[in-house]
Amino acid sequence: MNQKVILSGMRPTGRLQLGNLLGALDNWVKLQHTHRCFFSVVDWHALTTGYEDTSEIRENVYEMVTDWLSAGLDPEKNVIFRQSDVKEHAELYLLFSMFTPISWLERCPTYKDQIEQLREKNLATYGFLGYPLLQAADILVYRADAVPVGEDQAPHIEMTREVARRFNHLYKPVFPEPATILNKVKLLPGIDGRKMSKSYGNTIEMSENPDEIRRKVTQMITDPGRIRKDDPGNPDVCTVFSFHGVFSADAVADVEAVCRRGEIGCVQCKKQLGEKLVSYMEPIFERRQQLTGKPEYIREILESGAKKASEVAAKTMELVREAMNLTL
Numbered sequence: 001m002n003q004k005v006i007l008s009g010m011r012p013t014g015r016l017q018l019g020n021l022l023g024a025l026d027n028w029v030k031l032q033h034t035h036r037c038f039f040s041v042v043d044w045h046a047l048t049t050g051y052e053d054t055s056e057i058r059e060n061v062y063e064m065v066t067d068w069l070s071a072g073l074d075p076e077k078n079v080i081f082r083q084s085d086v087k088e089h090a091e092l093y094l095l096f097s098m099f100t101p102i103s104w105l106e107r108c109p110t111y112k113d114q115i116e117q118l119r120e121k122n123l124a125t126y127g128f129l130g131y132p133l134l135q136a137a138d139i140l141v142y143r144a145d146a147v148p149v150g151e152d153q154a155p156h157i158e159m160t161r162e163v164a165r166r167f168n169h170l171y172k173p174v175f176p177e178p179a180t181i182l183n184k185v186k187l188l189p190g191i192d193g194r195k196m197s198k199s200y201g202n203t204i205e206m207s208e209n210p211d212e213i214r215r216k217v218t219q220m221i222t223d224p225g226r227i228r229k230d231d232p233g234n235p236d237v238c239t240v241f242s243f244h245g246v247f248s249a250d251a252v253a254d255v256e257a258v259c260r261r262g263e264i265g266c267v268q269c270k271k272q273l274g275e276k277l278v279s280y281m282e283p284i285f286e287r288r289q290q291l292t293g294k295p296e297y298i299r300e301i302l303e304s305g306a307k308k309a310s311e312v313a314a315k316t317m318e319l320v321r322e323a324m325n326l327t328l
Helices: 016-029 043-050 058-072 088-097 102-106 109-117 126-140 149-168 210-216 237-248 252-260 268-293 295-325
Strands: 005-010 038-042 079-082 146-149 179-182
Touching: 005 016, 005 126, 005 252, 016 038, 016 043, 016 058, 016 146, 038 058, 038 295, 043 126, 058 079, 058 179, 058 210, 058 268, 079 295, 088 126, 088 295, 102 126, 109 126, 109 149, 126 149, 210 268, 237 252, 237 268, 252 268
Parallel strands: 005 038, 005 146, 038 079, 146 179
Antiparallel strands: none
């Protein structure tokens, strides 16, 4: 009961990729042993940019939670739940909207960035403008002590701290100001050297079987200036070497040296990486095989998690209503 509280979540986008594993899930798995963790499938957040087509949300929830469990999240140690199953998120979001200046929302770096990146979508909606405030409600309804995020999300946590301060000043002290735990992200390019993204079709998914992993590794872009296998290579421009830096960390210096001296061909180097990657992903793949085709089990985990989350959120809302004089 004395453990610090962690809250984090992901939009249900379907099957996850290696970038999600290294950028978030590996850290979540470590935190579950030292903190009281709430991990939320933030399906309302998915609507802020995808409200026009919701046909895949349900299936995406199942696939993503399966990947969470495959990565090693333990539903006995963590509260794993779906955001929309805990209505207190919406109530707190509404109450926060009564005193949060619009300028706080407009200055969020991701607000302008996403409008620029998603030009094909109509994002002139209240939901899109307000999603950092919904995120603040997600965090503060559990009075979380800290939130693990990537560097791009750090401004959102700072805004959450400002919302907590403003509430505590206007009414009564209810909320802690959550700290930011920056994920130590191991950046991986896509197999074509660009940013790993589903839209580019260059990802390696967590659910890939060993043969598919090996096949995708053979497609990775290497040093374009290297013609013959005994030509000296330049690892700095090689996608395969970027992966070696993560999955062959104990031998990466040797990999670099033999590449620069032209003592290993790209085909052999890819084979070595393929086996390293298959070995790393093997326990994840095996756990996923055990979970595949069991939507009822995933549903039970989410329903049980929602009950636990609701108990905590309801207590917070009692304090909030009392502080705002909304009780009789």
